[in-house]
Amino acid sequence: MKFIVTQILALLFLTLLFSCKNNPEKLPSEVKNSSENRIKYAKGFDIQHFKDYTKLIIKVPYPNSKETFEFILTHSKTTTDLNTIQTPIKSIVVTSTTHIPMLELLNVEANLVGFPNTNFVSSEKTSNLISNGLVKDLGNEENINTELLLDLKPDVVVGFSLNSNNKMFEVIEKFGIPVLLNGDWLEETPLGRAEWIKFFGVLFEKEKLADSIFNNIEKDYLEAKNIASKADKKPTILSGGLFKDIWNLPAGESFAAVFFKDANTNYLWKNSKGKGSLSLNIENVFLKGKDAEIWVSPSFHTSLSNLKEANAVYSEFKAFQSNAVYSYMNTKGETGGVIYFELSPTRPDLVLKDIIKIAHPELLPDYNFTFFEKFN
Numbered sequence: 001m002k003f004i005v006t007q008i009l010a011l012l013f014l015t016l017l018f019s020c021k022n023n024p025e026k027l028p029s030e031v032k033n034s035s036e037n038r039i040k041y042a043k044g045f046d047i048q049h050f051k052d053y054t055k056l057i058i059k060v061p062y063p064n065s066k067e068t069f070e071f072i073l074t075h076s077k078t079t080t081d082l083n084t085i086q087t088p089i090k091s092i093v094v095t096s097t098t099h100i101p102m103l104e105l106l107n108v109e110a111n112l113v114g115f116p117n118t119n120f121v122s123s124e125k126t127s128n129l130i131s132n133g134l135v136k137d138l139g140n141e142e143n144i145n146t147e148l149l150l151d152l153k154p155d156v157v158v159g160f161s162l163n164s165n166n167k168m169f170e171v172i173e174k175f176g177i178p179v180l181l182n183g184d185w186l187e188e189t190p191l192g193r194a195e196w197i198k199f200f201g202v203l204f205e206k207e208k209l210a211d212s213i214f215n216n217i218e219k220d221y222l223e224a225k226n227i228a229s230k231a232d233k234k235p236t237i238l239s240g241g242l243f244k245d246i247w248n249l250p251a252g253e254s255f256a257a258v259f260f261k262d263a264n265t266n267y268l269w270k271n272s273k274g275k276g277s278l279s280l281n282i283e284n285v286f287l288k289g290k291d292a293e294i295w296v297s298p299s300f301h302t303s304l305s306n307l308k309e310a311n312a313v314y315s316e317f318k319a320f321q322s323n324a325v326y327s328y329m330n331t332k333g334e335t336g337g338v339i340y341f342e343l344s345p346t347r348p349d350l351v352l353k354d355i356i357k358i359a360h361p362e363l364l365p366d367y368n369f370t371f372f373e374k375f376n
Contacts, residue, residue: 040218041192044183047202054087056202061181062161071180073202082178088205089155095141096160097342098184100126102197105213105346108204110134113152116141122333122342144168150175156203158182188275190255190262190348191218197346220349221262224356228264231360237267238285238292238319240277241299242311247285248277248299259348263355268292282313294326294358295319296372302329304375326358328371340371 039046044060053074061069070083077086093114094100100123103109109126118130118137129135136152139145149157149172157179159169169179180203184196194217201210237260240249250256251274252267260267268289272278289295295317301307304325307314319325328340344351350370357364358372 039195039198041189042184042187042195042198043192044186045196045199047198047207054202056180056199058181058183060183060186062163062183063186065164067164069181071178080176082173082176085156085178085203087203089203091152091154092156092158092203093138093149093152093154094158094182095144096182096185097121097337098345099158099182099200101343101346102200105197106200106204106206106209108200108206111204113154114138114149116144119335120337120342121335122337122339124333127334142168144172146171150177153177156180158200160185184345188253188255189258190351191221193255193345194218194348217347217349221352224349224352225262227363228262228352228356228360231264231363234264234266235293235359236291237265237359238289238295238317239267239269239297240285241297241301241307241314242282243299245281247280247282249280249285251276251278259352259355262352263359265294265355265359282311286313286316290316291318293319293322294324296326296355296358298325298327298375300329302327302375307375323374325375326372327375328373330373331371344371 044058046057046059048055048057053072056071056073058069058071061067072084073087074084075087077084090111091113092103092111094103094112095116097120100109100121103112104123104125109129112126112129112135114136115121115130116138117140118135121127121130126135130137136148138149146168154177157169157172157177159166159179159181160183161169161181173179182196182199184193184199187193187196195214197214198207198210201207239256239260240247249269252270252272253275254277257267257270261270269278298307298314301310304320304323307320307325314320329338331339333339347370353364353367354369354372357367357369
């Protein structure tokens with residue numbers, strides 16, 4: 001008799017299951033609001049608004065990812081599910097300096113409680129919080145001091161990963177702390193990277209502010225691009241430098257190459273394939289780039305003399321000889337963090353203006369560099 005009852009219950013369950021699957025009508029809570037936030041440039045995340053909650057979707061959590069992560073953001077959390085987060089969050093740990101400017105623009109930097117390698121932070125505002133002990137140093141980003149992090153009990157940890165296998169983040173999640181993988185660094189366009197401010201905006205329930213900030217950045221970027229389009233000539237551009245006998249420079253489809261294109265310059269490797277870096281030998285680079293009019297971002301070098309000491313071939317490039325070498329390595333915060341690495345993803349409009357100032361100084365006569373400076 002018990003077996004028959006069990007079979008009947010199983011049959012009823014399957015009937016209900018398939019009838020629900022065939023029903024095209026959504027539940028009331030699954031009806032999207034008309035105020036849905038639209039992501040314009042970023043490919044790695046999405047935000048969807050529903051009647052009772054918001055869904056944050058991480059579409060590209062790491063390179064070549066085949067999986068996505070969805071988080072339910074709600075005012076009242078009634079479950080221990082790590083994919084459900086109560087907002088606005090009150091405390092956060094981030095793991096990349098590129099996250100810092102976005103927190104500051106949203107005026108929530110005081111909610112930051114921990115960060116790995118705090119000496120890399122170049123922002124004066126957040127550096128003051130670190131100096132006053134309000135942001136704890138969590139060690140190395142690849143080996144975070146999880147014991148200290150667990151003591152801080154942040155509402156969320158925003159991390160980044162090279163693949164799906166990250167033991168450190170698994171440990172953090174086992175103690176009930178959600179980990180959100182931020183893929184801003186995987187975006188292929190400057191504005192796509194900057195749009196990740198909306199990712200932080202939705203966590204702190206500051207979406208309108210995030211939208212407004214991004215819209216202003218987008219407007220400034222497009223205005224600068226339009227100014228650059230009026231240039232009479234396109235100077236030839238060389239980029240990168242040697243690292244262990246390999247010259248790394250932006251591939252033609254990379255976000256860095258987009259800057260050169262939008263600044264109306266002739267980047268010599270603009271037709272190369274790839275969205276990351278090209279790894280070339282110095283002979284090939286010299287053959288193609290020896291007569292380039294401008295040299296931008298010569299690796300980690302900081303002066304012309306430093307370049308020449310590193311490799312005598314550098315001094316044979318036309319840009320070196322005409323003193324047209326520009327770098328962002330000398331613009332640093334008090335503790336040595338390079339400002340470009342921290343701020344440039346959030347402010348691509350300023351990066352573009354810097355490159356326009358380098359390539360077409362007559363178009364921006366009153367603009368002062370934010371990141372770059374000419375080598376002496």
